[in-house]
Amino acid sequence: MFLVDSHCHLDGLDYQDLHRDIDDVLAKAEARDVKFMLAVATTLPGYRAMTDLIGSRPQVAFSCGVHPLNIDDGYDFEELRRLAADPRVVAMGETGLDYFYQKESEQLKLQQDSFRHHIRVGRELNKPVIVHTRDARQDTLDILREEQAGDCGGVLHCFTEDKAAAEVLLDLGFYISFSGIVTFRNAEQLREAARYVPLDRLLIETDSPYLAPVPHRGKENQPAYVRDVAEYLAVLKGVSLETLAAATTANFSRLFHIENSLLS
Template sequence: MNSCSLGKLNVSMSIFLVDSHCHLNLLNYETTHQNVNQVIDNAINEQVRYMLAVATSLEGYEQMTELVGANPHVGFSCGVHPCYVKDAQYELDKFRELASKEHVLALGETGLDYYHETDTLRLQQQRFSEHIQLGAELNKPIIIHTRSARKDTLAMLKSEDISRCGGVLHCFTEDIDTARAVLDLGLYISFSGIVTFKNARELQEVAKFVPIDRMLIETDSPYLAPVPFRGKENQPANVRHVATFLANLKSISIESLAENTTKNFCQMTHLSYDALLSV
């Protein structure tokens, strides 16, 4: 899609939403979507006018950038998910080369996952450390994944001095104490469609607690579709439902939530807010 196609879309300029975490290369383009341009157009029609396409491996990053191409509505994150740390194609020099590209706004997703992977703990920690060190070197934030690894994740964020590059704990599902610790480290907290689930009352209390100036929103597409699409494949357009739910939860307008979360995203990734609004 090029910028000329925007004229064909029903876009209100009053709201500018960012999907701060999606996996555009993992959506179903065989039966669900025609192509990635259709996915992006669907998002823009829901006033989701920028997306961060997040890699889970270096090979996946290269596939994703080839799929999307140069698009003013999409930025990229390059890195290795903790469940893929045994990827034979990983080389630190290759990671540095890819992560240095201008369209790479963040590194990751990275972190620790002790739920799915129990035999790679040391390697996960090593890769996590390398991501933070490279983030500091390149002045790019880190997209952090944690599951069943709260203690070690927080310990590493402190010992590696995450403040050198900053970042976000994405798809947050932890408790208020963890949220407080993450905020004390200067990080952002991102909420996905999980926060809209009926059984997510504790997480909804966390969302009330997190200040609006430290909050991001995401889909984690193709996973975790929000209500009313739960159980279906997720897509960036659905971040509008996450935003609406959170705005109601925090008793603010959707316009205020959109403005704040988009400014937060720009602050984290060193993008110009005014320039982003012009895409």
């Protein structure tokens, strides 16, 4: 069996007390059939530090982008494009909109401009966008449409919206990724959406070190725990774990243009 963690922050794990090094994290994941992962950046300096930390490993691909809550000081759009052109980078992001903490119109405009720029670079480089949204559903969907994000494709990561939002995203050609939140006791609306999303548009992730799934809730998350998300979703959708693993791995390969030889 082959599982993929489609969204994790390997540079954010606890290498002091929980893990010896990157190889230790990868070995723990491999022991639970999690054999590939996408390491996601949230700032440009963070992207450079993350790639230095991880180096070239066949089990890890990279994204390059600036999280919407990390753009207060701005960043060099041309540097984003240059870094994202690296062949090791398979996606733009994570990008998107987050209105939970920021309410001022100038802050929201900065987020929207950055989101649009990520999509435009993604279309230019033919690299899909990894989208974060919080308290910004309509603006997120509007910008995806206006910028023709379907041309490069993408995924709404750590999905926390409802079935109606999932339907719109699917119509845009997007994939939808579920994290450990789907296992939480109060997440019935999310489970309804997960039942609705077809297997051929589904991804799984940890978003580690955040949002550890049941039964690890309260601990630091790690890529190995994507198996718990997969097991939960398999039961929810009435399929075998092997079927869900095969489908989500194939979806990951298709969306991010990863060669099948790396995912088998």
